[in-house]
Amino acid sequence: MSLLTLRGVGKRFSSGTQALSDLSFQVSNEEFVSLLGPSGCGKSTALRLIAGLIAPDSGEIIWSGARPELAFVFQEATLMPWADALTNARLPLDLKKVPRGEANSQAAAALARLGLKGFESAYPRELSGGMKMRVSIARALAARPRLLLMDEPFAALDEITRVGLNDDLLTLAREDGITVIFVTHSVMESAYLSSRVLVMSPRPGRIKAEIALPPGPRDRLSPAFAAGQARVAGALLAVA
Amino acid sequence: MKRFVDILLPLLLGASLLGFWEWFVAARQIPPYVLPAPSAIARAFSDNFTSLMASLLATLSVTVQAFLAALVAGVSVAILFSQSRLAERALYPYAVILQVTPVVAIAPLMLIWIGFDRVNAALVLIAALVAFFPILSNTTLGLKSADFNLMELMRLYGASRWQILWRLQLPTALPYLLGACRIAGGLALIGAVVAEFVAGSGTATGLAWRIVEAGNRLEIATMFAALGLLAFLGVAIFALLSAVEFWLLRRWHESALARQS
Numbered sequence: 001m002s003l004l005t006l007r008g009v010g011k012r013f014s015s016g017t018q019a020l021s022d023l024s025f026q027v028s029n030e031e032f033v034s035l036l037g038p039s040g041c042g043k044s045t046a047l048r049l050i051a052g053l054i055a056p057d058s059g060e061i062i063w064s065g066a067r068p069e070l071a072f073v074f075q076e077a078t079l080m081p082w083a084d085a086l087t088n089a090r091l092p093l094d095l096k097k098v099p100r101g102e103a104n105s106q107a108a109a110a111l112a113r114l115g116l117k118g119f120e121s122a123y124p125r126e127l128s129g130g131m132k133m134r135v136s137i138a139r140a141l142a143a144r145p146r147l148l149l150m151d152e153p154f155a156a157l158d159e160i161t162r163v164g165l166n167d168d169l170l171t172l173a174r175e176d177g178i179t180v181i182f183v184t185h186s187v188m189e190s191a192y193l194s195s196r197v198l199v200m201s202p203r204p205g206r207i208k209a210e211i212a213l214p215p216g217p218r219d220r221l222s223p224a225f226a227a228g229q230a231r232v233a234g235a236l237l238a239v240a
Numbered sequence: 241m242k243r244f245v246d247i248l249l250p251l252l253l254g255a256s257l258l259g260f261w262e263w264f265v266a267a268r269q270i271p272p273y274v275l276p277a278p279s280a281i282a283r284a285f286s287d288n289f290t291s292l293m294a295s296l297l298a299t300l301s302v303t304v305q306a307f308l309a310a311l312v313a314g315v316s317v318a319i320l321f322s323q324s325r326l327a328e329r330a331l332y333p334y335a336v337i338l339q340v341t342p343v344v345a346i347a348p349l350m351l352i353w354i355g356f357d358r359v360n361a362a363l364v365l366i367a368a369l370v371a372f373f374p375i376l377s378n379t380t381l382g383l384k385s386a387d388f389n390l391m392e393l394m395r396l397y398g399a400s401r402w403q404i405l406w407r408l409q410l411p412t413a414l415p416y417l418l419g420a421c422r423i424a425g426g427l428a429l430i431g432a433v434v435a436e437f438v439a440g441s442g443t444a445t446g447l448a449w450r451i452v453e454a455g456n457r458l459e460i461a462t463m464f465a466a467l468g469l470l471a472f473l474g475v476a477i478f479a480l481l482s483a484v485e486f487w488l489l490r491r492w493h494e495s496a497l498a499r500q501s
Contacts, residue, residue, distance in 0.1 A: 070396060074393075
């Protein structure tokens with residue numbers, strides 16, 4: 001069942017740059033979709049449009065039903081340095097004025113799901129890059145989203161940390177039945193995570209290829225995964 | 241050992257300077273109305289102890305009131321600026337004019353307007369004017385330095401502008417504000433001293449007025465004693481505000497964290 005549809009969406013910045021033109025794609029419920037493309041192809045702009053942080057100049061974004069609960073994860077962990085992990089994870093609940101006790105237990109549960117039990121009172125500066133990103137994802141999950149928007153969330157992390165987070169993200173998204181739109185410039189990551197990869201062309205961004213991948217779970221060392229990855233890489237090379 | 245040296249070395253230097261000063265004044269027979277010996281200053285201090293302490297309290301009271309007034313006004317106006325670009329554009333030039341106009345030049349006018357019968361209020365206002373600007377400009381800068389992504393995230397989660405102010409902008413501005421407070425604390429004292437000088441004898445009772453009065457009577461030793469107390473007050477204010485800054489930022493801000501090595 002369709003969750004949202006972008007139809008002919010265009011966005012020009014006040015600087016005159018045409019970030020997106022005629023961007024059209026559809027996302028279904030509980031799907032994991034990657035937007036893959038070179039830097040500056042408007043991937044992040046597309047996410048910000050879907051989040052409603054900016055408005056399109058042309059085209060439309062159509063939701064099937066009411067706009068679902070959204071959460072956003074940035075490339076940087078974007079935590080409040082003056083607040084501990086629990087307070088950071090609690091932020092969306094605090095903003096919605098959820099009672100403190102309830103908010104605390106929900107945030108603590110979200111941290112525990114990301115393997116951060118015992119780090120509730122740690123400050124961001126005391127955490128590694130991977131752990132900060134885990135707090136950031138816990139904060140997103142604490143909002144109980146139906147749709148999770150992720151903007152190159154693991155781009156700044158080392159390969160081993162990234163692999164671990166990829167697996168945890170897949171598990172969590174499946175458990176909660178969350179739809180994920182995942183922006184990345186990594187072929188391997190998109191091939192590992194997604195049910196569908198949308199390859200975007202450079203500025204102005206639009207969808208140039210769409211690759212449906214066989215359903216998971218996937219083995220990074222299997223020939224089937226290598227074949228999927230090669231298809232994604234081929235599509236990306238054709239764009240560049 | 242390092243701490244010991246840090247404390248002992250300046251003390252030793254101070255003691256030897258005082259010793260040299262004492263010897264120099266005695267050896268050269270310098271008259272006390274030009275340069276009194278440290279022992280004479282100490283005597284003047286103990287002879288006038290009660291009245292000097294009263295003056296210290298008077299100056300301290302003006303300084304604290306002025307500092308608090310500048311803090312409240314500076315933070316309030318900075319919050320206004322952060323909420324309304326229009327207010328900032330309209331008011332900021334006047335804040336700058338207020339800052340660059342020497343306070344000594346405005347002080348007589350303030351005294352006339354507020355009146356010599358309410359001289360304390362005039363002193364506080366003059367000192368507060370001096371301390372106001374660094375708090376305003378630093379807090380304004382701090383409120384604008386909030387992480388843009390965090391702000392978008394909060395908007396996405398439906399935050400009101402007051403929630404963004406309270407949960408994001410004010411915590412971001414806190415280190416800037418505390419840095420400004422350390423400067424403003426010293427400026428409030430300077431402002432209080434200037435205001436007392438301008439207010440002149442008979443109405444003001446603070447340390448600056450004691451310096452003027454002692455100078456007029458050629459009681460140079462008392463003058464030095466009052467001067468020493470002023471310096472002590474300035475250092476105490478600075479140390480107190482630095483301690484507050486460290487205490488508030490110790491958990492998270494770079495400035496308060498020791499690098500792990």
